Amino acid sequence: MSEPILELKQLNKSFGPVHVLHDVDFNVRAGEVTALVGDNGAGKSTLVKSIAGIHGYDSGTVTFQGKQVNIHGPRDAADLGIEVVYQDLALAENLDIVQNMFLGRERGSKWLLDEASMEKAARETLASLSVRTVKSVRTPVSALSGGQRQTVAIAKSVLWDSKVVLLDEPTAALGVAQTRQVLDLVRRLAEQGLGVVLISHNMADVFEVADRIAVLYLGRLVAEVHTKDVTHGQVVELITAGRSGDLGLARPEAAVL
Numbered sequence: 001m002s003e004p005i006l007e008l009k010q011l012n013k014s015f016g017p018v019h020v021l022h023d024v025d026f027n028v029r030a031g032e033v034t035a036l037v038g039d040n041g042a043g044k045s046t047l048v049k050s051i052a053g054i055h056g057y058d059s060g061t062v063t064f065q066g067k068q069v070n071i072h073g074p075r076d077a078a079d080l081g082i083e084v085v086y087q088d089l090a091l092a093e094n095l096d097i098v099q100n101m102f103l104g105r106e107r108g109s110k111w112l113l114d115e116a117s118m119e120k121a122a123r124e125t126l127a128s129l130s131v132r133t134v135k136s137v138r139t140p141v142s143a144l145s146g147g148q149r150q151t152v153a154i155a156k157s158v159l160w161d162s163k164v165v166l167l168d169e170p171t172a173a174l175g176v177a178q179t180r181q182v183l184d185l186v187r188r189l190a191e192q193g194l195g196v197v198l199i200s201h202n203m204a205d206v207f208e209v210a211d212r213i214a215v216l217y218l219g220r221l222v223a224e225v226h227t228k229d230v231t232h233g234q235v236v237e238l239i240t241a242g243r244s245g246d247l248g249l250a251r252p253e254a255a256v257l
């Protein structure tokens with residue numbers, strides 16, 4: 001079993017009087033896809049935003065590549081190589097793929113921002129992820145399908161030597177074929193050695209690509225299990241009830257309670 005690249009311990013987060021995350025332990029492992037699942041309001045987005053530095057956490061520790069780190073803002077997360085691909089994707093419609101992939105990344109770039117090198121880097125990144133659905137990197141985002149947009153947003157997140165990528169419902173708005181392409185891409189990220197976190201409500205997607213499943217229930221991490229050790233039914237039970245009697249009896253060692 002690989003050591004976690006990112007390890008959260010006893011994380012707590014409140015918004016005013018609302019205690020959202022309770023002593024959450026959560027691990028991300030390089031080369032693996034960890035699905036983060038839980039009902040609406042369970043705290044998935046709050047956990048991801050804590051990791052991404054969008055908002056802080058009140059207590060707990062974050063260890064990255066074996067060292068304890070502080071993530072106080074998005075810059076801290078980006079400097080560590082932690083990237084989040086949000087559902088709204090934050091792509092600029094009127095700009096092309098290359099421009100979007102470099103948007104907001106002007107500072108401290110490893111490439112001088114001349115058009116030719118940006119275009120080359122964009123093309124190479126898409127090629128390294130075996131993305132073939134996008135014909136030209138000069139296509140404006142407004143002309144791309146939902147799946148292609150998702151692909152561009154994911155490729156953007158790995159352009160900068162990322163180590164951990166968190167994907168918020170990447171297939172939520174996609175059709176069957178596009179979902180297929182994005183799930184393939186999610187697997188390839190892990191195969192390239194990244195630690196991948198997939199937030200999803202779709203059990204079929206989760207069971208298809210995730211190596212592990214972490215379940216949040218009312219702000220508590222109630223289980224972290226190997227996908228191969230559980231059934232859909234057990235995971236649904238963990239999501240809806242915070243426990244699975246079945247799992248408890250059959251494989252007490254599988255759930256970290």
Ligand SMILES: Nc1ncnc2c1ncn2[C@@H]1O[C@H](COP(=O)(O)OP(=O)(O)OP(=O)(O)O)[C@@H](O)[C@H]1O
Nearest residue numbers: 015016018020038039040041042043044045046047
């Ligand atoms: N900025 C905020 N201020 C106050 N409460 C918040 C804030 N952000 C989230 N919450 C509360 O935290 C809880 C968890 O919300 P969160 O969005 O993290 O859940 P989620 O698991 O991502 O849900 P969903 O699947 O619906 O996106 C909810 O009760 C929500 O109302």
